Amino acid sequence: MKLKARHIIPTTAIALWAIACFVFFQYFYPYHFFYKEQNQLFLMSADWLQTYFDGAGWLARIAGDFLTQFYYYLYAGATILTLTLTLLCVTLWWTLKRWGLNTWGALVIALIVTTMEAVFHLSYDFPLSGTLSLLGWAVLTLTITLTKTKRKVTLALLAVSSLVLGAWLFGTPKIGKIGMPNWYLERQLSADCEYYFGNWDKVQQIVEQDKERTPEMLFFYYLVQAQRGLLPEKLLLFDRPELGTFYSIGPQTPILTIRNMNELYWALGDMTFTERAAMMTNVFSHNNRNVRMIRRLAECNYVSGDSLAAEKYLRILDKTFAYHQWADNLRTHGKDIYRTKIEMVNQRDTITISDNAHFLMMQLLDTNPKNTVALDYILCSTLLLKDIQGFKRDYDRYCMEHATPRLKTLYQEALCIWLAGTNASQEEWKKYIQRPDVLQKFQQYNEKRGSAAFKGTYWYYFDKIKAPKV
Amino acid sequence: MKRLLNILTLSIILALLVACTPTPKDVLMRDMLPPIYPDYCDVTIPVNIAPLNFLLRADCEAIEVKAGDVILHANGNEAVFDIDDWKDLTTQASGKSIKVTVTALIDGQWTQYMPFFWQVVTDKVDPYLTYRLIEPDYEIWNHVQIQQRCIENFETNAIGHYEQLENRCMNCHTYANQDPQLSMMYVRGPRGGAILNQNGQLSKLDIPGSVYFGFSPSGRYITYSTQKIIPAFHSLASKRLEVYDSESNVFVADMEQHRIIVSPLLSDSLKFETFPTFSPDGKYIYYCVADSVSLPKDIRQLQYSLVRIPFNEQTGTIGSQVDTIFNQRSVCHPRISPDGRFILYTVADYGTFPIWHPEADLQMMNLQTGRIDTLSIVNSQKSDTYHSWSSNSRWFVFASKRDDGLYGKPYFCYVDQNGKAHKPFCLPQEHPTFYDYNLKSFNAPELGKGKVPFDVDDVARAMQQEAKKFK
Numbered sequence: 001m002k003l004k005a006r007h008i009i010p011t012t013a014i015a016l017w018a019i020a021c022f023v024f025f026q027y028f029y030p031y032h033f034f035y036k037e038q039n040q041l042f043l044m045s046a047d048w049l050q051t052y053f054d055g056a057g058w059l060a061r062i063a064g065d066f067l068t069q070f071y072y073y074l075y076a077g078a079t080i081l082t083l084t085l086t087l088l089c090v091t092l093w094w095t096l097k098r099w100g101l102n103t104w105g106a107l108v109i110a111l112i113v114t115t116m117e118a119v120f121h122l123s124y125d126f127p128l129s130g131t132l133s134l135l136g137w138a139v140l141t142l143t144i145t146l147t148k149t150k151r152k153v154t155l156a157l158l159a160v161s162s163l164v165l166g167a168w169l170f171g172t173p174k175i176g177k178i179g180m181p182n183w184y185l186e187r188q189l190s191a192d193c194e195y196y197f198g199n200w201d202k203v204q205q206i207v208e209q210d211k212e213r214t215p216e217m218l219f220f221y222y223l224v225q226a227q228r229g230l231l232p233e234k235l236l237l238f239d240r241p242e243l244g245t246f247y248s249i250g251p252q253t254p255i256l257t258i259r260n261m262n263e264l265y266w267a268l269g270d271m272t273f274t275e276r277a278a279m280m281t282n283v284f285s286h287n288n289r290n291v292r293m294i295r296r297l298a299e300c301n302y303v304s305g306d307s308l309a310a311e312k313y314l315r316i317l318d319k320t321f322a323y324h325q326w327a328d329n330l331r332t333h334g335k336d337i338y339r340t341k342i343e344m345v346n347q348r349d350t351i352t353i354s355d356n357a358h359f360l361m362m363q364l365l366d367t368n369p370k371n372t373v374a375l376d377y378i379l380c381s382t383l384l385l386k387d388i389q390g391f392k393r394d395y396d397r398y399c400m401e402h403a404t405p406r407l408k409t410l411y412q413e414a415l416c417i418w419l420a421g422t423n424a425s426q427e428e429w430k431k432y433i434q435r436p437d438v439l440q441k442f443q444q445y446n447e448k449r450g451s452a453a454f455k456g457t458y459w460y461y462f463d464k465i466k467a468p469k470v
Numbered sequence: 471m472k473r474l475l476n477i478l479t480l481s482i483i484l485a486l487l488v489a490c491t492p493t494p495k496d497v498l499m500r501d502m503l504p505p506i507y508p509d510y511c512d513v514t515i516p517v518n519i520a521p522l523n524f525l526l527r528a529d530c531e532a533i534e535v536k537a538g539d540v541i542l543h544a545n546g547n548e549a550v551f552d553i554d555d556w557k558d559l560t561t562q563a564s565g566k567s568i569k570v571t572v573t574a575l576i577d578g579q580w581t582q583y584m585p586f587f588w589q590v591v592t593d594k595v596d597p598y599l600t601y602r603l604i605e606p607d608y609e610i611w612n613h614v615q616i617q618q619r620c621i622e623n624f625e626t627n628a629i630g631h632y633e634q635l636e637n638r639c640m641n642c643h644t645y646a647n648q649d650p651q652l653s654m655m656y657v658r659g660p661r662g663g664a665i666l667n668q669n670g671q672l673s674k675l676d677i678p679g680s681v682y683f684g685f686s687p688s689g690r691y692i693t694y695s696t697q698k699i700i701p702a703f704h705s706l707a708s709k710r711l712e713v714y715d716s717e718s719n720v721f722v723a724d725m726e727q728h729r730i731i732v733s734p735l736l737s738d739s740l741k742f743e744t745f746p747t748f749s750p751d752g753k754y755i756y757y758c759v760a761d762s763v764s765l766p767k768d769i770r771q772l773q774y775s776l777v778r779i780p781f782n783e784q785t786g787t788i789g790s791q792v793d794t795i796f797n798q799r800s801v802c803h804p805r806i807s808p809d810g811r812f813i814l815y816t817v818a819d820y821g822t823f824p825i826w827h828p829e830a831d832l833q834m835m836n837l838q839t840g841r842i843d844t845l846s847i848v849n850s851q852k853s854d855t856y857h858s859w860s861s862n863s864r865w866f867v868f869a870s871k872r873d874d875g876l877y878g879k880p881y882f883c884y885v886d887q888n889g890k891a892h893k894p895f896c897l898p899q900e901h902p903t904f905y906d907y908n909l910k911s912f913n914a915p916e917l918g919k920g921k922v923p924f925d926v927d928d929v930a931r932a933m934q935q936e937a938k939k940f941k
Contacts, residue, residue, distance in 0.1 A: 047899075047903050272703055272705060276607065283611070284612055288612060300707070306875060308875050345707065349704055353766055
């Protein structure tokens with residue numbers, strides 16, 4: 001009975017620990033895995049693998065990066081991490097028992113160490129190779145303890161050679177940060193990753209249902225709406241809209257902001273700045289490699305017609321497990337997939353020293369006024385700043401001059417402010433305001449200016465909400 | 471006995487592997503050159519170059535390469551030569567050409583392509599190449615290295631490494647007369663400076679604002695330019711980045727007396743002076759100069775001419791007469807061959823940063839006759855620039871983006887005794903797929919006669935020194 005307890009209870013404890021670990025990472029913390037997968041590049045190529053041999057711990061690093069590439073798939077991240085940690089726990093438990101600790105002492109220590117390793121993985125930059133390094137050392141130590149020889153010289157030689165071998169194969173185990181889960185980042189990554197996977201309805205659902213939504217989540221929410229032509233409708237749905245159009249990126253900018261800007265430039269259709277942000281993200285990623293941005297570099301060069309550059313990145317993706325089919329698909333069906341983007345590409349060459357989004361969007365619209373994503377972003381950005389003059393200028397230039405007025409409620413409301421503020425003639429009112437319902441509501445608003453009943457209108461925003469600082 | 475058994479086992483495995491590699495039969499002849507990468511078809515190579523390993527851009531199951539007497543069979547599409555076989559091959563073919571025939575098994579059919587030739591010349595190229603490895607954006611950096619590669623084999627070592635140098639930016643490593651005993655490189659950032667190597671003794675210099683530089687023949691002086699560099703962006707994605715100077719001037723630094731020699735002709739506020747280099751006899755400073763224009767608006771009017779001004783190495787004085795040598799389009803990076811016969815420079819449509827100009831090409835002027843060679847056999851549809859001569863004036867290396875328009879790679883070009891340039895070849899790598907997966911540009915390649923007598927740790931130690939100030 002006692003013997004049974006000594007086996008069953010520890011096994012059950014480890015199994016329960018593994019289930020808890022899997023459930024936590026899979027159902028409460030899954031998006032960190034996607035970030036880690038995207039933030040590296042692993043190629044099945046002899047010369048690429050050779051780069052791992054430069055430093056100590058090559059086996060742990062190769063195995064870590066190899067396994068991390070599978071985080072791309074649903075459930076894979078939590079499964080791989082749980083299996084690795086469980087294996088670590090079991091190995092530690094056995095090793096400590098071989099060292100003479102009793103079952104329960106060994107179990108407690110093994111569970112504590114493994115839990116600490118699990119906590120390290122709460123951090124978005126802790127690599128799997130860190131845990132594999134520790135696992136490697138644990139396996140090596142266990143192997144030594146299984147040796148039956150009692151000769152001191154043999155044991156000493158074995159210990160020294162194991163130390164050398166361990167240092168060469170596994171390096172020094174990495175110590176991560178002890179801390180609470182980064183829920184802020186997890187929420188941010190949830191919108192980011194679902195957007196990346198093309199699950200735009202889910203982005204919308206996540207953001208609308210989250211009461212503690214972050215600015216970064218809103219950024220992706222608006223990115224979805226803009227590409228669905230619904231940005232003006234949704235702009236004032238939340239208190240602090242986040243469009244990303246007021247950012248400037250540089251070496252000091254956080255990598256996630258640079259990557260978000262890459263998504264914005266791509267959605268707008270500016271391939272120069274898409275490529276720049278992709279390059280920057282790559283440069284500041286783990287080992288200067290980021291598979292998501294390699295994919296983007298292939299895409300943006302394909303769209304801008306630089307087939308040689310696109311092929312450079314497609315060849316890299318050919319050697320990945322998760323993206324080689326994507327690369328094939330781009331080669332075969334790229335023209336159909338990116339038809340609209342190719343049509344929107346900037347055809348005029350101007351030069352600027354600034355990455356001011358307003359200027360970039362003007363350049364895009366000058367080339368192609370039908371670029372509704374850029375149009376809505378430029379108009380909504382000026383409206384957020386309460387720059388009615390700027391809005392009217394852009395609206396005239398890209399809508400009225402092309403005889404394509406964009407009769408969105410938001411724009412009609414903003415135009416009412418401009419028309420009222422400039423004492424415009426009846427003719428001008430007629431020219432701009434083609435929605436009688438808006439005009440009627442504007443008259444009502446003027447009777448109850450600032451009333452919360454008009455929350456969600458641009459007039460209320462203009463009167464009551466603070467504009468973002470630029 | 472056990473050892474014998476091991477050898478036997480290994481031999482059996484090797485024999486099985488060889489036996490598994492198919493050999494050509496029922497060969498179909500194709501009337502085209504093989505699509506090999508890098509493009510090593512009909513190139514001229516020095517006798518001391520590392521094996522020209524290549525791959526066939528085809529979905530092939532096996533490959534056979536016959537190069538002179540060497541026959542290579544391999545599964546897959548890669549042709550990788552044994553270095554000893556290669557050395558024998560090039561030594562025996564020195565002064566002659568090697569016929570190379572590629573036969574590949576594609577979709578179950580052996581196909582033989584038209585043969586090509588490697589012209590092996592006895593004029594050696596300087597055996598060491600230094601370059602900076604950096605992402606092609608240049609505007610930002612992370613994990614920059616300056617490496618030194620022995621081009622007679624595949625040995626590479628870092629002489630500037632981000633790990634030892636606090637992830638700082640580093641710039642070009644330049645030799646004096648291709649001599650590894652005298653060279654200089656920059657390490658940027660707080661407490662950064664120019665690291666001068668004199669016979670392996672490193673010292674840190676504070677040469678204010680120095681960017682591009684070159685040594686005088688005696689090594690006592692360097693001429694350098696200072697500039698305020700502005701990055702700008704083209705809206706046309708294919709043009710990408712533009713970099714220009716809002717200010718630039720040329721100076722001479724006396725490395726013995728630690729003083730700066732100034733001339734109003736080289737620091738005219740209405741002109742941009744840049745890319746200075748001494749002539750091999752030390753009597754002139756060649757540099758590029760442009761009239762200042764409103765930037766970035768009038769960038770296309772920014773045209774640099776190639777000019778020279780006398781310099782006296784004995785007295786350390788700059789002359790008073792500027793002669794224009796060439797003023798068509800925009801000239802960058804003049805470099806004179808060590809024998810003084812040729813000046814090699816880049817021409818682009820405008821500006822001072824040819825790296826992102828696809829139209830940027832090399833040109834070579836015969837300084838005795840004034841004849842200009844547009845080097846059509848050397849240039850490509852993408853940027854070809856940043857060149858450096860071998861000490862025997864028979865070879866130059868340059869950075870070309872011909873493969874993908876993004877990542878610069880070193881190409882070597884032979885200039886024969888008649889001044890004729892031959893088709894260049896790319897720096898060979900141990901693995902032919904290296905360039906396909908590499909995500910760094912080989913920036914500012916420089917040839918040297920030998921290995922530099924310092925390493926990364928020496929540079930890191932030199933960085934701790936107090937910089938010598940220049941007056």
